[in-house]
Amino acid sequence: MWRVSRNHTSYTTKLLVSQEKIYAPGEGRHRAAIVVINDQIDSLLLRQLSDEDTVVLEVLSDKAKTIVASMYLDINRQIEDDLNKIDAVIQHAKGAGVLLAIDSNSRSKMWHDNQTNARGKILEEFLTSKQLHILKEESTLTTYLSSRGSSNIDLTVVSNQLLRAVENWEVSDQESCSDHCIIKFAVGQASRSCKIESQRVRYLVNSDDIDKFQGNLTRLLEERLNTTNTDGGSDDLDATLSEITNKGTKIEKLIE
Numbered sequence: 001m002w003r004v005s006r007n008h009t010s011y012t013t014k015l016l017v018s019q020e021k022i023y024a025p026g027e028g029r030h031r032a033a034i035v036v037i038n039d040q041i042d043s044l045l046l047r048q049l050s051d052e053d054t055v056v057l058e059v060l061s062d063k064a065k066t067i068v069a070s071m072y073l074d075i076n077r078q079i080e081d082d083l084n085k086i087d088a089v090i091q092h093a094k095g096a097g098v099l100l101a102i103d104s105n106s107r108s109k110m111w112h113d114n115q116t117n118a119r120g121k122i123l124e125e126f127l128t129s130k131q132l133h134i135l136k137e138e139s140t141l142t143t144y145l146s147s148r149g150s151s152n153i154d155l156t157v158v159s160n161q162l163l164r165a166v167e168n169w170e171v172s173d174q175e176s177c178s179d180h181c182i183i184k185f186a187v188g189q190a191s192r193s194c195k196i197e198s199q200r201v202r203y204l205v206n207s208d209d210i211d212k213f214q215g216n217l218t219r220l221l222e223e224r225l226n227t228t229n230t231d232g233g234s235d236d237l238d239a240t241l242s243e244i245t246n247k248g249t250k251i252e253k254l255i256e
Contacts, residue, residue, distance in 0.1 A: 010232070014256045015086045018250075020035060020036055020037045020038075020039070021039075022034075022109075023035070023036075023037065023043075023045050023050075023057060024049075024055065024089075025045060025047060025050045025051065025052070025055065025081050026050075026051050026052035028052045028178065028223075030052050031052060031053050031074075031103075032052070032053050032054055032055045032066065032070040032072045032103075033055055033069055034057055034070050035165065036057075036059075036096050037117045041060070041061050042059070042060040042061070043057045043059050043060075043061060044057060045057055046058060046092065049085070049088055049089055049092060051227065053071065053072040053073075053074065053082075054069060054070070054071045054072070054082075054085050055069060055070045055090075056069040056089055057069070062208075063095075065096045065097075065158070065186075066096060066097045066098070066099060066162070067089060067092065067096055067097070067099070068098075068099045068100075068101075069085070069089055069098075069099075069100045069101070070100075070101050071085070071100060071101070071103070072103045072104065072156075072176060073102060073103060073104050073105050075105035075119070076107070079119050079122050079123060080122070082188040083122075083123070083126050086100065086126070086130075087130070089165075090130060090132075090159070093159070095161070096166070097158070097159055097161035097162040098132075098157075098158065098159040098161070099157070099158050099159075099162055099166070099187070100132075100155070100156070100157040100161070101146050101154075101155075101156055101157075101183070101251050102154070102155045102157060103153060103154055104119070104120075104153050104154070104155050105119065105153055106118070106119035106120040106122075106123045106153060107120045107151055107153060108120030108121065108123065108124050110124045110134065110162065111136045111152050111153055111155060112135050112136055112137075112138050112139070113151050113152045113153075115152075117166070123237060125252040125256060127157065130156060131159070131160055132157050132158065132159060133157065133158050133159075133160070133163050134155055134156070134157055135157070135158060135166055135185065136152065136155070136156070136169075136170045137169060137170070139170070139171050139173075141171040141173060141181060142171070142181070143171055143180060143183060144179060144180050144181070145179060145181065146179040153179070154180055154183060156169060156183060156238070162187070165187050165188050166185050166186070166187055166188075167185065167186045167187075167188050168184070168185055168186050169183070169184070169185040170183070170184050170185070171183055182207035190253045214242045220229075
């Protein structure tokens with residue numbers, strides 16, 4: 001659940017009783033919700049993107065529009081179905097900042113868990129390909145703790161537009177009445193409009209596969225340029241690299 005005030009946000013998976021605006025659409029079992037506790041913040045539920053496991057709001061504060069979402073990724077559901085939901089949120093944002101609070105049921109060392117499972121690998125590659133950033137600092141506290149163990153399955157994810165605006169992210173030791181911990185952070189006003197200079201797409205490549213990657217990339221370049229050197233010019237080389245990585249060849253093929 002999200003709790004949104006003017007400059008402060010916290011996230012937990014338990015729905016609290018509140019007299020403010022509670023967004024929990026759908027008729028089934030609700031596993032995601034957003035509560036707006038400041039009536040000075042304009043918020044609109046995006047029903048076309050929301051259901052019992054995904055709540056998406058358009059939030060307007062000080063003339064800055066942000067798309068925020070609370071999401072539950074069911075471990076018994078194909079994760080690709082939920083990734084399609086995230087992609088739909090990104091497409092709807094059309095350049096506005098995006099902030100996602102996700103119970104991912106996915107584990108990865110990328111977000112300081114002690115292991116990476118199959119779901120985690122798929123999710124980390126998706127987030128990287130969409131230029132989304134995980135806000136997670138190493139901590140003695142994990143986001144999830146129960147008698148069965150602990151992990152960092154709860155993620156705070158932001159787009160480039162909000163990367164410099166979110167501050168003071170932390171896992172709180174405050175009692176949450178849940179096996180998920182409260183996550184707190186603030187969204188700064190002044191820095192919200194800052195642009196991230198680097199907009200380049202990043203790719204995840206296992207260090208063990210670097211030799212395969214380089215060999216296959218060289219072979220593909222030679223095939224596309226019909227040469228064993230780069231005498232064709234840097235423009236041809238750049239165009240060919242862009243075609244290979246963005247259109248012609250999936251990155252997985254380069255490390256097979």
